[in-house]
Amino acid sequence: MTEGKTITCRAAVVWKANEPFVIEQIEVDPPKAGEVRVKIVSTGICFSDVSASTGKILGVQFPIILGHEASAIVESIGEGVESVGVGDHVLPLFLPQCNRCRVCKDKNANSCLEFMGSQVKGVMSDGTSRFRCRGETLYTFVGCSTFTEYSVISEINLAKINPEAPMKEAALISCGISTGYGAAINSAGVKENSTCAVWGLGTLGLSTIMGCKKAGAKTIIGIDIIPEKFKLAAEMGCTDFVNPSELSVPIEQYLMEKYGGAIEYTFECIGRIQTMKQAFDCCAIGNGVCVLIGVAGLTDNLNISPGQFLAGKTLKGTLYGGYKSRDAVPKLVDELMNGKLKVDKFITHTMKLDDINEGFDLLKAGKSIRTILNL
Known part of the structure; x- marks a missing residue:
């Protein structure tokens, strides 16, 4: 039983800009109010992760756990979380949908203002991180951080999906396909x-x-x-x-x-x-x-x-293809299941977390479309 306890797991950490990923044992704290701890199932390597690893994207701080395109299963929830429960299948979303800010309330806009708050600073809404390694704080990437076996993500950055959806393919809906x-x-x-x-x-x-x-x-x-x-x-x-x-x-x-x-x-x-x-x-x-x-x-x-x-x-x-993320993603996953989105065609390589540096090299060399890491 891990609920309410700190989890020790494996993650790919970038300690400094332009350095390769290092597979580390990290500590992942329980979720606080409005947060969800998830077990990552599959995660894609996106070119935004390449850019972030060089420090060229707004708000990236090191050391950091990158990754933002993934599928996951809810392990535990924090106080006040209502839209997902333990065992639910979910997709992390780099663009949140708080349904409170002026943008979310505008039916024609989708760039939730929470995105430009704590999430581009590499921390949770209370200004702290849920990750540690060797006694040092690890920063979060765009509210997601999916190159890890477990992650803590705000409820507003998660979409509950059909549990029958193929998790490897569904991972791509969380970023590249939707965008x-x-x-x-x-x-x-x-x-x-x-x-x-x-x-x-x-x-x-x-x-x-x-x-x-x-x-x-x-x-x-x-x-x-x-x-x-x-x-x-x-x-x-x-x-x-x-x-x-x-x-x-x-x-x-x-x-x-x-x-x-x-x-x-x-x-x-x-x-x-x-x-x-x-x-x-x-x-x-x-x-x-x-x-x-x-x-x-x-x-x-x-x-x-x-x-x-x-x-x-x-x-x-x-951003996110103009979609309101939490509203749209479940529907796009349904399109995937109905054969309307040819997501499987995008996956050219499937690897383990240990192979993450090889996966990045393939992408940078133009030798892959999407590499999926199965955790």
């Missing part, structure tokens, strides 16, 4: 018979392509320097492909000429300033919408002429 899929459907509002272009054919890009297809786009252009990704992109709904490294002219010129300046929706799924600028430059004058999905570095700045906005272009960002 890209929703970016097309919600954030961009892709229309039927439109033309879309997607920069980066990793999990975000592929799920964006699924969203574009779901919305009825006629032409979906996949852009990547690794042509081996084109086959899977085609399965997701991509119709055209561009490898920028093979072009003799700038990609902006190529796309504008080939598609007559009529790409209504563009999506940047990489997190690089150069490709963000390309995506905005290529979206159509008059009605073009460019959505930034990839996470850029803290010091990056995007230099865009105001005249492009006057010409009718729209530039917008998205």
